[in-house]
Amino acid sequence: MNDGMDELYRDIILDHYRNPRNSGSIEGDSVIIIEEFNPLCGDKIIVYLHSLSGELIDDIKFIGEGCSISQSSASIMTDLVIGKKIEHAKQIVQQFHTFITGGNIDEDDNSLGDIDAFKGVRKFPARIKCAGLAWNSLDKAIDSMKKLT
Amino acid sequence: MSLESKKLLDRTTQIRSDFPILDRKINGKRLAYLDNAASSQKPMQVISKINDLYSNYYANVHRGVHSLSMESTEAYESVREKVAKFINAGNINEIIFTKGTTDSINLFAQSWAKNNLKKGDRIVLSEIEHHANLVPWFMLRDEIGIELAFIPVLDDYTLDIEAAKKIINSNTRLVSISHISNSLGTIVPIKDIIDLAHHNNAIVLIDGAQSIPHQNMNVIDLDIDVLVFSAHKMLGPTGVGILWAKMDILKQCEPVIGGGDMISKVTFDGALWNDIPFRFEAGTPNIAGVIGFGEAIDYLNEINYIDLCNQSHVISEYTRNLLEEMEFVEILGPKDKLLRTSLFSFDIKNIHPHDVAQILDSEGVAVRAGHHCAQPTLNKFGFSSTVRASFYFYNNFEDANQLIESLQIVKKRFLQ
Numbered sequence: 230m231n232d233g234m235d236e237l238y239r240d241i242i243l244d245h246y247r248n249p250r251n252s253g254s255i256e257g258d259s260v261i262i263i264e265e266f267n268p269l270c271g272d273k274i275i276v277y278l279h280s281l282s283g284e285l286i287d288d289i290k291f292i293g294e295g296c297s298i299s300q301s302s303a304s305i306m307t308d309l310v311i312g313k314k315i316e317h318a319k320q321i322v323q324q325f326h327t328f329i330t331g332g333n334i335d336e337d338d339n340s341l342g343d344i345d346a347f348k349g350v351r352k353f354p355a356r357i358k359c360a361g362l363a364w365n366s367l368d369k370a371i372d373s374m375k376k377l378t
Numbered sequence: 379m380s381l382e383s384k385k386l387l388d389r390t391t392q393i394r395s396d397f398p399i400l401d402r403k404i405n406g407k408r409l410a411y412l413d414n415a416a417s418s419q420k421p422m423q424v425i426s427k428i429n430d431l432y433s434n435y436y437a438n439v440h441r442g443v444h445s446l447s448m449e450s451t452e453a454y455e456s457v458r459e460k461v462a463k464f465i466n467a468g469n470i471n472e473i474i475f476t477k478g479t480t481d482s483i484n485l486f487a488q489s490w491a492k493n494n495l496k497k498g499d500r501i502v503l504s505e506i507e508h509h510a511n512l513v514p515w516f517m518l519r520d521e522i523g524i525e526l527a528f529i530p531v532l533d534d535y536t537l538d539i540e541a542a543k544k545i546i547n548s549n550t551r552l553v554s555i556s557h558i559s560n561s562l563g564t565i566v567p568i569k570d571i572i573d574l575a576h577h578n579n580a581i582v583l584i585d586g587a588q589s590i591p592h593q594n595m596n597v598i599d600l601d602i603d604v605l606v607f608s609a610h611k612m613l614g615p616t617g618v619g620i621l622w623a624k625m626d627i628l629k630q631c632e633p634v635i636g637g638g639d640m641i642s643k644v645t646f647d648g649a650l651w652n653d654i655p656f657r658f659e660a661g662t663p664n665i666a667g668v669i670g671f672g673e674a675i676d677y678l679n680e681i682n683y684i685d686l687c688n689q690s691h692v693i694s695e696y697t698r699n700l701l702e703e704m705e706f707v708e709i710l711g712p713k714d715k716l717l718r719t720s721l722f723s724f725d726i727k728n729i730h731p732h733d734v735a736q737i738l739d740s741e742g743v744a745v746r747a748g749h750h751c752a753q754p755t756l757n758k759f760g761f762s763s764t765v766r767a768s769f770y771f772y773n774n775f776e777d778a779n780q781l782i783e784s785l786q787i788v789k790k791r792f793l794q
Contacts, residue, residue: 296732
Protein backbone atom coordinates (compact mmCIF):
# COMPACT_ATOMS: atom_id res chain seq x y z
CA MET A 230 0.00 0.00 0.00
CA ASN A 231 1.31 3.40 -0.94
CA ASP A 232 -1.30 5.54 0.77
CA GLY A 233 0.81 6.69 3.70
CA MET A 234 -0.78 4.14 6.04
CA ASP A 235 2.40 2.10 6.45
CA GLU A 236 4.28 5.26 7.24
CA LEU A 237 1.61 6.55 9.63
CA TYR A 238 1.12 3.31 11.48
CA ARG A 239 4.77 2.33 11.90
CA ASP A 240 5.42 -0.81 13.96
CA ILE A 241 7.02 1.27 16.65
CA ILE A 242 3.81 3.32 17.03
CA LEU A 243 1.62 0.24 17.19
CA ASP A 244 4.02 -1.29 19.70
CA HIS A 245 3.84 1.71 22.04
CA TYR A 246 0.06 1.81 21.55
CA ARG A 247 -0.37 -1.83 22.52
CA ASN A 248 2.27 -1.83 25.27
CA PRO A 249 2.42 1.69 26.65
CA ARG A 250 5.49 2.55 28.73
CA ASN A 251 5.09 4.52 31.96
CA SER A 252 1.35 4.15 32.01
CA GLY A 253 -0.40 4.89 35.32
CA SER A 254 -0.47 7.67 37.88
CA ILE A 255 1.93 8.97 40.55
CA GLU A 256 0.66 10.01 43.95
CA GLY A 257 2.10 12.64 46.25
CA ASP A 258 1.78 16.30 47.09
CA SER A 259 4.63 17.44 44.87
CA VAL A 260 3.36 15.69 41.74
CA ILE A 261 2.29 18.00 38.94
CA ILE A 262 -0.83 16.74 37.17
CA ILE A 263 -1.88 18.21 33.81
CA GLU A 264 -4.87 17.06 31.83
CA GLU A 265 -5.17 17.83 28.11
CA PHE A 266 -8.16 17.23 25.84
CA ASN A 267 -8.68 17.22 22.14
CA PRO A 268 -12.19 18.70 21.96
CA LEU A 269 -12.54 17.46 18.40
CA CYS A 270 -12.46 13.78 19.19
CA GLY A 271 -12.57 13.57 22.97
CA ASP A 272 -9.03 12.22 23.31
CA LYS A 273 -7.57 12.72 26.76
CA ILE A 274 -4.10 12.59 28.32
CA ILE A 275 -3.22 13.13 31.98
CA VAL A 276 0.48 13.55 32.64
CA TYR A 277 1.96 13.05 36.14
CA LEU A 278 5.33 14.71 36.58
CA HIS A 279 7.49 14.23 39.64
CA SER A 280 10.66 16.13 40.32
CA LEU A 281 12.11 16.24 43.83
CA SER A 282 14.81 18.78 43.09
CA GLY A 283 12.98 20.75 40.43
CA GLU A 284 15.87 20.08 38.07
CA LEU A 285 15.51 16.44 37.11
CA ILE A 286 12.46 14.47 35.98
CA ASP A 287 12.52 11.73 38.62
CA ASP A 288 9.38 10.08 37.36
CA ILE A 289 6.72 10.64 34.73
CA LYS A 290 3.58 8.63 33.98
CA PHE A 291 0.42 9.09 31.98
CA ILE A 292 -3.15 7.95 31.81
CA GLY A 293 -4.92 8.39 28.54
CA GLU A 294 -7.76 7.56 26.30
CA GLY A 295 -7.56 7.95 22.56
CA CYS A 296 -6.21 6.87 19.22
CA SER A 297 -2.99 5.02 18.50
CA ILE A 298 -1.21 8.23 17.56
CA SER A 299 -2.04 10.16 20.75
CA GLN A 300 -1.41 7.23 23.08
CA SER A 301 1.83 6.02 21.49
CA SER A 302 3.07 9.58 21.44
CA ALA A 303 2.48 9.82 25.21
CA SER A 304 4.35 6.57 25.72
CA ILE A 305 7.29 7.64 23.58
CA MET A 306 7.36 11.08 25.23
CA THR A 307 7.55 9.68 28.77
CA ASP A 308 10.22 7.21 27.72
CA LEU A 309 12.31 10.02 26.27
CA VAL A 310 12.22 12.50 29.11
CA ILE A 311 12.31 10.28 32.18
CA GLY A 312 15.55 10.88 34.10
CA LYS A 313 16.41 13.91 31.97
CA LYS A 314 17.03 17.43 33.19
CA ILE A 315 13.94 19.66 33.07
CA GLU A 316 15.67 22.11 30.72
CA HIS A 317 16.64 19.32 28.39
CA ALA A 318 13.07 17.98 28.40
CA LYS A 319 11.83 21.43 27.46
CA GLN A 320 14.20 21.42 24.48
CA ILE A 321 12.97 18.00 23.43
CA VAL A 322 9.38 19.26 23.51
CA GLN A 323 10.37 22.13 21.26
CA GLN A 324 12.17 19.82 18.87
CA PHE A 325 9.17 17.53 18.75
CA HIS A 326 6.94 20.45 17.72
CA THR A 327 9.45 21.57 15.12
CA PHE A 328 9.63 18.05 13.75
CA ILE A 329 5.90 17.32 13.72
CA THR A 330 5.09 20.55 11.90
CA GLY A 331 7.59 19.74 9.16
CA GLY A 332 10.72 21.50 10.43
CA ASN A 333 14.21 20.10 10.49
CA ILE A 334 15.82 18.62 13.58
CA ASP A 335 19.19 17.06 14.23
CA GLU A 336 18.43 13.45 13.37
CA ASP A 337 21.70 12.27 14.89
CA ASP A 338 20.66 13.52 18.31
CA ASN A 339 20.29 10.31 20.28
CA SER A 340 18.14 11.94 22.93
CA LEU A 341 15.35 12.30 20.37
CA GLY A 342 14.99 8.52 20.24
CA ASP A 343 11.78 7.34 18.63
CA ILE A 344 10.47 10.78 17.63
CA ASP A 345 11.28 9.81 14.09
CA ALA A 346 8.39 7.34 14.22
CA PHE A 347 6.00 10.27 13.83
CA LYS A 348 7.38 11.32 10.45
CA GLY A 349 4.33 9.80 8.76
CA VAL A 350 1.97 11.92 10.86
CA ARG A 351 3.22 15.07 9.15
CA LYS A 352 1.21 14.18 6.04
CA PHE A 353 -2.04 14.12 8.02
CA PRO A 354 -2.75 17.56 9.48
CA ALA A 355 -5.77 16.28 11.42
CA ARG A 356 -3.54 13.89 13.33
CA ILE A 357 -0.79 16.35 14.31
CA LYS A 358 -3.02 17.43 17.20
CA CYS A 359 -3.28 13.80 18.33
CA ALA A 360 0.48 13.41 18.33
CA GLY A 361 1.04 16.67 20.17
CA LEU A 362 -1.42 16.13 23.02
CA ALA A 363 0.97 14.49 25.49
CA TRP A 364 3.76 16.92 24.63
CA ASN A 365 1.49 19.88 25.36
CA SER A 366 0.70 18.32 28.74
CA LEU A 367 4.39 17.94 29.51
CA ASP A 368 5.09 21.49 28.39
CA LYS A 369 2.39 22.82 30.71
CA ALA A 370 3.56 20.57 33.55
CA ILE A 371 7.08 21.95 33.29
CA ASP A 372 5.80 25.53 33.16
CA SER A 373 3.63 25.10 36.23
CA MET A 374 6.52 23.43 38.05
CA LYS A 375 8.74 26.41 37.30
CA LYS A 376 6.11 28.69 38.78
CA LEU A 377 6.19 26.68 41.99
CA THR A 378 9.97 26.73 42.40
CA MET B 379 -35.03 -8.06 -6.58
CA SER B 380 -38.46 -6.63 -7.30
CA LEU B 381 -39.01 -4.53 -10.39
CA GLU B 382 -39.83 -1.65 -8.10
CA SER B 383 -36.51 -1.68 -6.27
CA LYS B 384 -34.63 -2.27 -9.53
CA LYS B 385 -36.20 0.92 -10.84
CA LEU B 386 -35.18 2.80 -7.71
CA LEU B 387 -31.61 1.58 -8.06
CA ASP B 388 -31.45 2.77 -11.66
CA ARG B 389 -32.80 6.06 -10.41
CA THR B 390 -29.98 6.29 -7.85
CA THR B 391 -27.42 5.82 -10.62
CA GLN B 392 -29.05 8.62 -12.55
CA ILE B 393 -29.22 10.89 -9.48
CA ARG B 394 -25.55 10.34 -8.68
CA SER B 395 -24.56 12.04 -11.94
CA ASP B 396 -26.07 15.28 -10.56
CA PHE B 397 -23.41 15.33 -7.81
CA PRO B 398 -20.04 16.18 -9.38
CA ILE B 399 -18.08 15.47 -6.20
CA LEU B 400 -19.11 11.81 -6.22
CA ASP B 401 -16.76 11.28 -9.17
CA ARG B 402 -13.76 12.37 -7.14
CA LYS B 403 -11.03 9.95 -6.30
CA ILE B 404 -9.83 9.90 -2.70
CA ASN B 405 -6.32 8.51 -2.28
CA GLY B 406 -6.72 6.94 -5.67
CA LYS B 407 -9.90 5.14 -4.65
CA ARG B 408 -13.54 5.61 -5.52
CA LEU B 409 -15.25 7.94 -3.02
CA ALA B 410 -17.83 6.37 -0.71
CA TYR B 411 -19.28 9.41 1.06
CA LEU B 412 -20.91 8.19 4.26
CA ASP B 413 -20.75 11.35 6.36
CA ASN B 414 -24.13 12.75 5.37
CA ALA B 415 -25.32 13.35 8.92
CA ALA B 416 -22.51 15.90 9.22
CA SER B 417 -23.31 17.51 5.88
CA SER B 418 -24.70 16.44 2.52
CA GLN B 419 -23.06 16.95 -0.85
CA LYS B 420 -24.51 19.41 -3.37
CA PRO B 421 -26.05 18.73 -6.78
CA MET B 422 -25.01 20.67 -9.89
CA GLN B 423 -28.41 22.40 -9.85
CA VAL B 424 -27.64 24.10 -6.50
CA ILE B 425 -24.09 24.98 -7.49
CA SER B 426 -25.28 26.45 -10.81
CA LYS B 427 -28.04 28.42 -9.13
CA ILE B 428 -25.49 30.28 -6.99
CA ASN B 429 -23.26 30.81 -10.00
CA ASP B 430 -26.25 32.14 -11.93
CA LEU B 431 -27.14 34.57 -9.13
CA TYR B 432 -23.65 36.05 -8.93
CA SER B 433 -23.29 36.12 -12.71
CA ASN B 434 -26.67 37.61 -13.58
CA TYR B 435 -28.84 39.19 -10.92
CA TYR B 436 -26.96 39.69 -7.65
CA ALA B 437 -27.50 42.75 -5.48
CA ASN B 438 -28.42 43.37 -1.86
CA VAL B 439 -31.99 42.49 -0.91
CA HIS B 440 -34.80 44.64 0.56
CA ARG B 441 -32.88 47.78 -0.37
CA GLY B 442 -32.80 49.41 -3.73
CA VAL B 443 -35.45 50.07 -6.32
CA HIS B 444 -33.02 49.09 -9.05
CA SER B 445 -33.66 46.02 -11.16
CA LEU B 446 -30.93 43.82 -9.70
CA SER B 447 -32.03 44.43 -6.13
CA MET B 448 -35.63 43.70 -7.05
CA GLU B 449 -34.70 40.49 -8.83
CA SER B 450 -32.51 39.21 -6.03
CA THR B 451 -35.12 40.20 -3.41
CA GLU B 452 -37.77 38.29 -5.32
CA ALA B 453 -35.54 35.21 -5.60
CA TYR B 454 -34.62 35.43 -1.92
CA GLU B 455 -38.18 35.90 -0.67
CA SER B 456 -39.54 33.14 -2.89
CA VAL B 457 -37.49 30.70 -0.81
CA ARG B 458 -39.52 31.58 2.28
CA GLU B 459 -42.55 30.28 0.43
CA LYS B 460 -40.73 27.12 -0.67
CA VAL B 461 -39.65 26.38 2.89
CA ALA B 462 -43.16 27.03 4.22
CA LYS B 463 -44.62 24.57 1.70
CA PHE B 464 -41.91 22.01 2.45
CA ILE B 465 -42.90 21.81 6.12
CA ASN B 466 -46.57 22.68 5.54
CA ALA B 467 -46.42 25.91 7.52
CA GLY B 468 -49.57 27.98 7.19
CA ASN B 469 -47.94 31.40 7.02
CA ILE B 470 -44.76 32.26 5.09
CA ASN B 471 -43.97 35.01 7.59
CA GLU B 472 -43.35 32.33 10.20
CA ILE B 473 -40.16 31.31 8.34
CA ILE B 474 -37.06 32.96 9.77
CA PHE B 475 -33.71 32.54 8.02
CA THR B 476 -30.81 31.87 10.37
CA LYS B 477 -27.25 30.55 10.00
CA GLY B 478 -28.22 26.98 10.81
CA THR B 479 -29.79 24.73 13.43
CA THR B 480 -27.42 25.90 16.17
CA ASP B 481 -28.16 29.52 15.40
CA SER B 482 -31.91 28.83 15.33
CA ILE B 483 -31.89 27.25 18.78
CA ASN B 484 -29.75 30.05 20.21
CA LEU B 485 -32.05 32.64 18.67
CA PHE B 486 -35.13 30.98 20.14
CA ALA B 487 -33.49 30.66 23.56
CA GLN B 488 -32.55 34.33 23.63
CA SER B 489 -35.61 35.81 21.93
CA TRP B 490 -38.45 33.71 23.32
CA ALA B 491 -37.26 31.77 26.36
CA LYS B 492 -35.28 34.59 27.93
CA ASN B 493 -38.22 36.99 27.69
CA ASN B 494 -41.03 34.62 28.62
CA LEU B 495 -39.58 32.32 31.28
CA LYS B 496 -38.69 33.09 34.85
CA LYS B 497 -36.66 31.51 37.62
CA GLY B 498 -37.97 28.06 38.48
CA ASP B 499 -39.64 27.46 35.11
CA ARG B 500 -38.64 24.15 33.61
CA ILE B 501 -37.24 23.31 30.18
CA VAL B 502 -37.21 19.61 29.33
CA LEU B 503 -34.49 18.20 27.08
CA SER B 504 -33.40 14.60 26.55
CA GLU B 505 -30.23 12.58 27.05
CA ILE B 506 -29.75 12.12 23.30
CA GLU B 507 -29.35 15.78 22.38
CA HIS B 508 -26.38 17.15 20.47
CA HIS B 509 -24.49 20.09 21.89
CA ALA B 510 -26.59 22.57 19.88
CA ASN B 511 -29.65 21.62 21.91
CA LEU B 512 -27.82 21.57 25.24
CA VAL B 513 -25.37 24.44 25.50
CA PRO B 514 -27.78 27.33 24.64
CA TRP B 515 -30.03 26.11 27.47
CA PHE B 516 -27.10 25.79 29.90
CA MET B 517 -26.24 29.39 29.07
CA LEU B 518 -29.82 30.51 29.64
CA ARG B 519 -30.05 28.56 32.90
CA ASP B 520 -26.96 30.36 34.19
CA GLU B 521 -28.41 33.66 33.03
CA ILE B 522 -32.00 33.57 34.35
CA GLY B 523 -32.17 30.58 36.69
CA ILE B 524 -34.50 28.26 34.79
CA GLU B 525 -34.43 24.57 35.62
CA LEU B 526 -33.37 21.93 33.09
CA ALA B 527 -34.63 18.34 33.22
CA PHE B 528 -33.71 15.45 30.94
CA ILE B 529 -35.79 12.61 29.56
CA PRO B 530 -33.47 9.62 30.10
CA VAL B 531 -32.27 7.34 27.33
CA LEU B 532 -32.73 3.62 28.07
CA ASP B 533 -30.21 0.84 27.54
CA ASP B 534 -31.97 -0.01 24.27
CA TYR B 535 -31.09 3.49 22.97
CA THR B 536 -34.70 4.72 23.02
CA LEU B 537 -36.14 7.46 25.22
CA ASP B 538 -37.89 6.55 28.45
CA ILE B 539 -41.40 7.79 27.65
CA GLU B 540 -42.76 6.55 30.98
CA ALA B 541 -40.22 8.76 32.77
CA ALA B 542 -41.10 11.62 30.42
CA LYS B 543 -44.65 11.56 31.79
CA LYS B 544 -43.29 12.64 35.18
CA ILE B 545 -40.48 14.88 33.94
CA ILE B 546 -42.79 16.98 31.78
CA ASN B 547 -44.75 18.55 34.62
CA SER B 548 -46.88 21.62 35.25
CA ASN B 549 -43.77 23.79 35.70
CA THR B 550 -42.60 22.85 32.23
CA ARG B 551 -42.83 25.69 29.72
CA LEU B 552 -40.80 24.23 26.88
CA VAL B 553 -39.76 20.79 25.68
CA SER B 554 -36.83 21.02 23.25
CA ILE B 555 -35.97 17.76 21.62
CA SER B 556 -34.29 16.19 18.60
CA HIS B 557 -36.47 14.25 16.19
CA ILE B 558 -33.55 11.95 15.42
CA SER B 559 -30.39 11.44 17.46
CA ASN B 560 -27.31 12.28 15.39
CA SER B 561 -25.12 9.86 17.34
CA LEU B 562 -27.44 6.88 17.94
CA GLY B 563 -29.79 7.13 14.96
CA THR B 564 -32.80 6.77 17.27
CA ILE B 565 -36.09 8.12 15.93
CA VAL B 566 -37.92 9.85 18.78
CA PRO B 567 -41.72 9.43 19.01
CA ILE B 568 -42.26 13.17 18.86
CA LYS B 569 -46.06 12.89 18.65
CA ASP B 570 -46.14 11.31 22.14
CA ILE B 571 -43.86 14.01 23.50
CA ILE B 572 -45.87 16.80 21.88
CA ASP B 573 -49.07 15.40 23.44
CA LEU B 574 -47.41 15.20 26.86
CA ALA B 575 -46.11 18.75 26.58
CA HIS B 576 -49.38 20.24 25.36
CA HIS B 577 -51.24 18.43 28.11
CA ASN B 578 -49.05 20.45 30.52
CA ASN B 579 -49.42 23.68 28.52
CA ALA B 580 -45.78 23.59 27.48
CA ILE B 581 -44.65 24.32 23.94
CA VAL B 582 -42.40 22.02 21.91
CA LEU B 583 -39.32 22.79 19.87
CA ILE B 584 -38.39 20.01 17.45
CA ASP B 585 -34.80 19.88 16.20
CA GLY B 586 -35.28 18.45 12.73
CA ALA B 587 -31.65 18.68 11.61
CA GLN B 588 -31.38 14.92 11.08
CA SER B 589 -34.98 14.13 10.12
CA ILE B 590 -36.11 16.76 7.63
CA PRO B 591 -33.53 15.77 4.95
CA HIS B 592 -35.07 12.29 4.89
CA GLN B 593 -38.78 12.52 5.49
CA ASN B 594 -41.94 14.48 5.12
CA MET B 595 -42.49 17.00 7.90
CA ASN B 596 -45.90 18.47 8.51
CA VAL B 597 -45.87 21.00 11.34
CA ILE B 598 -49.64 21.37 11.35
CA ASP B 599 -50.48 17.64 11.48
CA LEU B 600 -47.93 17.06 14.23
CA ASP B 601 -48.96 20.26 16.03
CA ILE B 602 -45.32 21.29 16.45
CA ASP B 603 -44.79 24.74 17.97
CA VAL B 604 -41.21 25.47 16.91
CA LEU B 605 -39.08 23.72 14.30
CA VAL B 606 -35.39 24.20 13.53
CA PHE B 607 -33.19 22.71 10.80
CA SER B 608 -30.22 23.36 8.53
CA ALA B 609 -29.98 23.73 4.76
CA HIS B 610 -26.57 22.12 4.42
CA LYS B 611 -27.71 18.66 5.49
CA MET B 612 -30.31 18.67 2.70
CA LEU B 613 -28.26 19.66 -0.36
CA GLY B 614 -28.26 23.38 0.40
CA PRO B 615 -25.29 25.66 1.07
CA THR B 616 -23.73 26.07 4.51
CA GLY B 617 -24.65 29.06 6.65
CA VAL B 618 -28.41 28.79 6.16
CA GLY B 619 -30.91 27.47 8.66
CA ILE B 620 -34.56 27.81 9.49
CA LEU B 621 -36.38 28.81 12.63
CA TRP B 622 -40.08 28.24 12.19
CA ALA B 623 -42.58 28.94 14.96
CA LYS B 624 -46.30 29.50 15.21
CA MET B 625 -47.10 33.19 14.74
CA ASP B 626 -48.50 33.50 18.27
CA ILE B 627 -45.15 32.41 19.64
CA LEU B 628 -43.14 34.63 17.30
CA LYS B 629 -45.18 37.57 18.59
CA GLN B 630 -43.86 36.81 22.08
CA CYS B 631 -40.24 36.95 20.84
CA GLU B 632 -37.94 39.93 21.17
CA PRO B 633 -35.26 40.61 18.57
CA VAL B 634 -31.77 39.61 19.71
CA ILE B 635 -29.59 41.22 17.05
CA GLY B 636 -30.17 44.82 16.11
CA GLY B 637 -29.21 46.55 12.89
CA GLY B 638 -30.38 47.26 9.39
CA ASP B 639 -33.41 45.54 7.90
CA MET B 640 -34.87 44.62 11.31
CA ILE B 641 -36.32 48.06 11.99
CA SER B 642 -39.19 50.06 10.57
CA LYS B 643 -37.99 53.42 11.89
CA VAL B 644 -34.86 54.66 13.63
CA THR B 645 -34.28 58.05 15.28
CA PHE B 646 -31.50 59.12 17.61
CA ASP B 647 -33.83 58.19 20.46
CA GLY B 648 -34.50 54.61 19.46
CA ALA B 649 -36.04 52.27 16.93
CA LEU B 650 -39.27 50.55 16.05
CA TRP B 651 -39.07 46.91 15.04
CA ASN B 652 -39.84 45.80 11.55
CA ASP B 653 -42.54 43.17 10.96
CA ILE B 654 -42.09 39.46 11.64
CA PRO B 655 -39.98 37.75 10.28
CA PHE B 656 -37.69 40.66 9.28
CA ARG B 657 -37.17 41.86 12.86
CA PHE B 658 -35.21 38.67 13.50
CA GLU B 659 -32.97 39.00 10.44
CA ALA B 660 -30.73 42.01 11.04
CA GLY B 661 -28.10 42.97 8.51
CA THR B 662 -27.46 41.71 5.01
CA PRO B 663 -28.54 38.06 5.03
CA ASN B 664 -26.92 35.06 3.36
CA ILE B 665 -28.53 35.88 0.03
CA ALA B 666 -26.72 33.31 -2.11
CA GLY B 667 -27.09 30.64 0.56
CA VAL B 668 -30.83 31.14 0.85
CA ILE B 669 -31.35 31.19 -2.92
CA GLY B 670 -29.22 28.04 -3.21
CA PHE B 671 -31.36 26.44 -0.51
CA GLY B 672 -34.48 27.22 -2.53
CA GLU B 673 -32.99 25.31 -5.44
CA ALA B 674 -32.16 22.39 -3.12
CA ILE B 675 -35.82 22.24 -2.05
CA ASP B 676 -36.97 22.31 -5.68
CA TYR B 677 -34.53 19.51 -6.46
CA LEU B 678 -35.69 17.36 -3.52
CA ASN B 679 -39.32 17.78 -4.59
CA GLU B 680 -38.52 17.04 -8.21
CA ILE B 681 -36.70 13.80 -7.57
CA ASN B 682 -39.32 12.67 -5.05
CA TYR B 683 -36.73 12.45 -2.30
CA ILE B 684 -38.88 10.48 0.13
CA ASP B 685 -38.98 7.36 -2.10
CA LEU B 686 -35.25 7.66 -2.67
CA CYS B 687 -34.56 8.09 1.04
CA ASN B 688 -36.54 4.92 1.72
CA GLN B 689 -34.15 3.19 -0.68
CA SER B 690 -31.09 4.60 1.09
CA HIS B 691 -32.56 3.33 4.35
CA VAL B 692 -32.58 -0.14 2.80
CA ILE B 693 -28.89 0.29 1.95
CA SER B 694 -28.14 1.52 5.47
CA GLU B 695 -29.89 -1.51 6.94
CA TYR B 696 -28.06 -3.83 4.54
CA THR B 697 -24.73 -2.39 5.69
CA ARG B 698 -25.74 -2.59 9.33
CA ASN B 699 -26.67 -6.26 8.96
CA LEU B 700 -23.28 -7.05 7.41
CA LEU B 701 -21.57 -5.20 10.24
CA GLU B 702 -23.54 -7.16 12.80
CA GLU B 703 -22.00 -10.34 11.43
CA MET B 704 -18.48 -9.02 12.12
CA GLU B 705 -17.61 -10.22 15.60
CA PHE B 706 -15.10 -7.39 16.14
CA VAL B 707 -17.74 -4.70 15.63
CA GLU B 708 -20.20 -3.36 18.20
CA ILE B 709 -23.11 -1.34 16.81
CA LEU B 710 -25.03 1.27 18.80
CA GLY B 711 -28.67 2.13 18.24
CA PRO B 712 -32.15 0.64 18.68
CA LYS B 713 -32.66 -3.04 17.86
CA ASP B 714 -36.05 -2.33 16.30
CA LYS B 715 -35.34 -1.13 12.78
CA LEU B 716 -38.50 0.95 12.72
CA LEU B 717 -37.00 3.08 15.48
CA ARG B 718 -33.78 3.94 13.68
CA THR B 719 -32.79 6.11 10.75
CA SER B 720 -30.21 5.79 7.95
CA LEU B 721 -27.21 6.23 10.22
CA PHE B 722 -25.46 4.12 12.80
CA SER B 723 -22.54 4.48 15.16
CA PHE B 724 -20.18 1.62 15.78
CA ASP B 725 -17.10 0.71 17.71
CA ILE B 726 -14.33 -1.73 16.86
CA LYS B 727 -12.89 -3.41 19.88
CA ASN B 728 -9.32 -2.30 20.59
CA ILE B 729 -9.14 0.10 17.66
CA HIS B 730 -9.80 3.75 18.26
CA PRO B 731 -12.42 5.39 15.98
CA HIS B 732 -9.84 7.91 14.78
CA ASP B 733 -7.63 5.12 13.53
CA VAL B 734 -10.59 3.34 11.93
CA ALA B 735 -11.64 6.51 10.09
CA GLN B 736 -8.07 7.20 8.98
CA ILE B 737 -7.66 3.80 7.37
CA LEU B 738 -11.16 3.97 5.86
CA ASP B 739 -10.16 7.30 4.32
CA SER B 740 -7.13 5.69 2.75
CA GLU B 741 -9.66 3.36 1.06
CA GLY B 742 -11.84 6.27 -0.11
CA VAL B 743 -14.52 5.85 2.57
CA ALA B 744 -15.57 9.06 4.34
CA VAL B 745 -17.06 8.50 7.80
CA ARG B 746 -17.13 10.55 10.96
CA ALA B 747 -15.07 9.59 13.98
CA GLY B 748 -15.49 11.32 17.29
CA HIS B 749 -18.25 12.28 19.67
CA HIS B 750 -20.51 13.77 16.95
CA CYS B 751 -21.09 16.83 19.13
CA ALA B 752 -23.08 14.59 21.48
CA GLN B 753 -20.48 13.93 24.17
CA PRO B 754 -22.84 13.30 27.14
CA THR B 755 -24.90 10.78 25.14
CA LEU B 756 -21.90 8.68 24.11
CA ASN B 757 -20.40 8.88 27.60
CA LYS B 758 -23.64 7.51 29.00
CA PHE B 759 -23.10 4.35 26.93
CA GLY B 760 -19.46 4.11 27.97
CA PHE B 761 -17.92 5.51 24.79
CA SER B 762 -15.87 8.65 24.39
CA SER B 763 -16.14 8.39 20.64
CA THR B 764 -17.45 6.14 17.87
CA VAL B 765 -17.32 5.73 14.11
CA ARG B 766 -20.49 6.87 12.37
CA ALA B 767 -21.70 5.93 8.91
CA SER B 768 -24.62 7.99 7.64
CA PHE B 769 -26.43 7.52 4.33
CA TYR B 770 -28.29 9.73 1.91
CA PHE B 771 -30.25 8.95 -1.22
CA TYR B 772 -27.23 9.10 -3.55
CA ASN B 773 -25.49 6.28 -1.67
CA ASN B 774 -25.58 2.89 -3.34
CA PHE B 775 -24.70 -0.72 -2.57
CA GLU B 776 -21.18 -0.10 -3.90
CA ASP B 777 -20.66 2.44 -1.09
CA ALA B 778 -21.91 -0.09 1.43
CA ASN B 779 -19.66 -2.87 0.15
CA GLN B 780 -16.67 -0.55 0.01
CA LEU B 781 -17.15 0.24 3.72
CA ILE B 782 -17.43 -3.44 4.61
CA GLU B 783 -14.33 -4.43 2.60
CA SER B 784 -12.35 -1.52 4.02
CA LEU B 785 -13.21 -2.57 7.57
CA GLN B 786 -11.48 -5.86 6.83
CA ILE B 787 -8.37 -3.86 5.93
CA VAL B 788 -8.67 -1.96 9.24
CA LYS B 789 -8.86 -5.27 11.05
CA LYS B 790 -5.85 -6.64 9.20
CA ARG B 791 -3.69 -3.67 10.13
CA PHE B 792 -4.62 -3.45 13.80
CA LEU B 793 -5.88 -6.77 15.01
CA GLN B 794 -3.37 -9.15 13.49
